[in-house]
Amino acid sequence: xxxxxxxxxxxxxxxxxxxxxxxxxxxxxxxxxxxxxxxxxxxxxxxxxxxxxxxxxxxxxxxxxxxxxxxxxxxxxxxxxxxxxxxxxxxxxxxxxxxxxxxxxxxxxxxxxxxxxxxxxxxxxxxxxxxxxxxxxxxxxxxxxxxxxxxxxxxxxxxxxxxxxxxxxxxxxxxxxxxxxxxxxxxxxxxxxxxxxxxxxxxxxxxxxxxxxxxxxxxxxxxxxxxxxxxxxxxxxxxxxxxxxxxxxxxxxxxxxxxxxxxx
Numbered sequence: 001x002x003x004x005x006x007x008x009x010x011x012x013x014x015x016x017x018x019x020x021x022x023x024x025x026x027x028x029x030x031x032x033x034x035x036x037x038x039x040x041x042x043x044x045x046x047x048x049x050x051x052x053x054x055x056x057x058x059x060x061x062x063x064x065x066x067x068x069x070x071x072x073x074x075x076x077x078x079x080x081x082x083x084x085x086x087x088x089x090x091x092x093x094x095x096x097x098x099x100x101x102x103x104x105x106x107x108x109x110x111x112x113x114x115x116x117x118x119x120x121x122x123x124x125x126x127x128x129x130x131x132x133x134x135x136x137x138x139x140x141x142x143x144x145x146x147x148x149x150x151x152x153x154x155x156x157x158x159x160x161x162x163x164x165x166x167x168x169x170x171x172x173x174x175x176x177x178x179x180x181x182x183x184x185x186x187x188x189x190x191x192x193x194x195x196x197x198x199x200x201x202x203x204x205x206x207x208x209x210x211x212x213x214x215x216x217x218x219x220x221x222x223x224x225x226x227x228x229x230x231x232x233x234x235x236x237x238x239x240x241x242x243x244x245x246x247x248x249x250x251x252x253x254x255x256x257x258x259x260x261x262x263x264x
Contacts (some may be wrong), residue, residue, distance in 0.1 A: 037146065038123055041170055045218065056129050062100045070205070072246050076194055077102045079243065080163055081109070083192045083254050089113040090158035095147050095181055096165040097126040106161070107138035118157070120145040148176035152184045159190045166228075167196045167213075167220040174219075175231055182233050188259045196223040197244060197251035205249055228253055 038051065048055045059065065066073035077100065084092065088110040094103060094117065103119060110117045117140040121127050127142040134140055145151055147165070160181050166174050185191055196213075199206040213220040229240065232255060239256030 037144075039146065039173070041173065041219075042123065042168075046168060050123050050126060053125060056125055059099050060129060060133075065099045070246060070249070072250060073100060076163075076245060076250060076252070077105070079245070079252050080161060080192055080194050081105055083252060084159055084161060084190070085109070087113040088117075088159070089115045091115065091156065092117050093152075093157040093160040093181075093184065094119045095160060095162045095177065097121045097123075097130045098163050101133070102163060103130055103140075104134050104138065107134055107140050111137065111139050115139065116141070118143065118152075120147065120150065120152075122146045148173055148180060150180045150184055154183055155186045157185050157189065159192070160185050162191070162193045162195075164195055166193065166231075167223055168217060170219050171222060174222075178231050179233065182236050182255075182257070185257055187257055189257050191255040191257065193228065193253045193255070195228070195251060196220055197228070197248055198224045199249040200247050203247040203249060205247075209249070 043051065049059055050056070062073065069076065080102070084106065086109065088106065092106060092110055092115060094106060097103065097119060103117070107117045109115075117138070119127070119130060119140060120143045121130075122145065124144050127144055131142055143151075147169075162177070162181060166177065169177060181191055210221065210224060228251065229242075232240070232253075236258050237255045238258040239254075241254045241256075243252045245251070
């Protein structure tokens with residue numbers, strides 16, 4: 001099996017290039033080593049959803065993901081896709097794997113425009129699961145990387161998507177992830193974030209769902225207390241658009257990056 005030409009640059013990452021997308025691991029990768037690099041907060045709080053093979057098998061059901069999102073998966077997925085664009089030439093980065101068909105749809109839009117999709121995740125089993133879902137011929141590279149230390153060049157992507165990742169991260173990890181995502185997106189590019197938000201005061205789930213999140217996803221409450229804009233690097237954002245969904249329980253934030261930073 002061949003290794004992606006960029007793989008030597010990312011020597012600590014498990015790389016699943018398009019050439020081996022539907023085959024086994026590249027021969028010089030070490031899945032167990034990648035698993036050992038999974039952050040402690042993931043192992044402690046989310047082993048049941050993202051790390052254990054049974055959890056992956058259980059949650060890889062789009063109807064279940066839709067249920068967890070109170071029937072809003074398709075709406076949020078389509079909103080993210082439309083914000084990225086109907087045509088995706090160049091390079092698109094997705095930070096963290098997602099249950100459901102979001103990545104496959106991004107890959108198809110990239111394929112029609114001769115673009116490329118890169119997906120990074122710190123949990124190798126998530127990349128293996130995603131590889132099994134992608135359509136044949138998808139122009140994708142799947143790479144095992146920590147979102148706080150992306151082994152990717154500065155200004156190397158035209159756009160990036162972070163879909164329901166940040167609420168799962170502690171505040172310091174979340175800030176580092178955002179810093180890294182903005183670092184690798186080109187000036188004039190776009191960063192799209194979809195996640196929880198502070199629901200309207202009248203929303204019944206504000207009082208029913210948040211206690212559940214507090215128990216299962218303890219870092220999610222940050223999105224009830226703090227505006228997502230406060231975590232973004234203001235010096236790099238020249239346009240910020242926000243859309244709320246389902247009574248404000250979810251939000252999509254689209255950040256247009258400053259062209260001027262190209263010359264800094």
